[in-house]
Amino acid sequence: MTDQVRELQVTPLPEAVDAPGLGFLPLGNAGPAQVAAFLRDVGQRLLPWVVPVGLIALWQIASSLGWLSTRVLPAPSEVLKAAWTLAVSGELWTHVKVSAGRALAGLAIGGGLGLVFGLLTGSVRFLETLLDSTIQMVRNIPALALIPLVILWFGIDETAKLFLISVSVFFPIYINTFHGIRNVDPGLIEMGRTYGLSRWQLYREVILPGALSSILVGLRFSLGLMWVILIVAETISAQSGIGYLTMNAREFLQTDVVLVGILLYALLGKLADVFARGLERYWLRWHPGYQSVAA
Template structure:
């Protein structure tokens, strides 16, 4: 072996081999404003501007969260509420997508389905609660139905609008390429409507959690709503605030999942838009 190859293979005397750099944990800018609000909230509570009897401090809420998590109360309530939200969301999203495809892809479907859908979406969602209780009783069904009914319309409206808003020039391109109706829908119409559908998905998730909060305030024996109602009876402001914060965190988490799905499903737009 030559001297040159030996020199290349061995590090110089006194020099230490470099270890690969560890990845740095970066806190995104989206986290800064919530942390600032928490700090201001704690400062206002410590200074007596926000009395504990009106709004519990973040430290008190955190201690309550630790206690309720340790005894299993919080975990059980979150599991029940999450189950209701998931079932209602799946039912409402499936119905909204199916109705939007039927109304958006055919003129007869539009004439039959769109007018009653526009009428129903004008109804006050929470005004239907007494009717749902009369129809389905006071068990789990009215809660799930209320969530599904709230999810239905954002999905339907945005998907229907996305289908109808596909650029006509793309349809002409499909005709030039001699695509059949099925191929045209699959390769042009549905991908063109996908961005608007994902917008509807994000909106429907917000409505789902809002509907669940209201539904769980009525004749619930489990879940986050029951936990909040029970705490209200005993003037436990810390538990009420904790329950509301958990609702908010669940909403943010589901929205983040949809945003991740959106980034992956619409990755082709990054190069097109120069982002």
């Protein structure tokens, strides 16, 4: 008995393009609507960069034509050269690490306390009555007005800088946590009690998830605010950090280095905002408002 071998003709798979939200689209089968959707998605991703790139291009052109004095505003190419020189020497990364360490330490202290106090006053009416009025009065004192007092208390070392950052980031997280707890749907709480959840289970499974979106808004606001306060804090006799870098450059009229420091603050603030939005998408992936809908 002889074995019969059947030849199978293998046809190559069509080329495909990975379009976000559209899955893998075979080029041969992609219709005009699918291609238009893909191009629209690419356009949406590039659109936020149009204005910054356009402004930098105008800045470079104006500097090249002599419309802007290099002492007032150096060309972007000169700023990039200064940044490259600082990066190659390692000085840039040293100052960035110091500033990031100060910002994150202040956020951990002030944000942690804001979260705890927000949870307590939002959950217990007695603690709200006892603490909230005092906290709101302190909140209305500008952080910059505390600088003379902070110097008298802590001197000009790291403690003063951490105190200013911690106080500033405390209030956004506290307020948003407090309101997040209070705005949880009472119907959900009652339903949890009906299912026999204990107080801890009710808090963990119903109240905290319901308040999480508001808490993350406070975190996002605090992440931006901490860099603003850090700029001021690092002018208090700092010996390192981005603020020290810019202040030292000012003494020697190095405008390009000053701009490097300013752009670093902007970049770090943007990265912090991207990180906060990533946390929102991850921790609130169950929330309908944060779920991406496939096209």
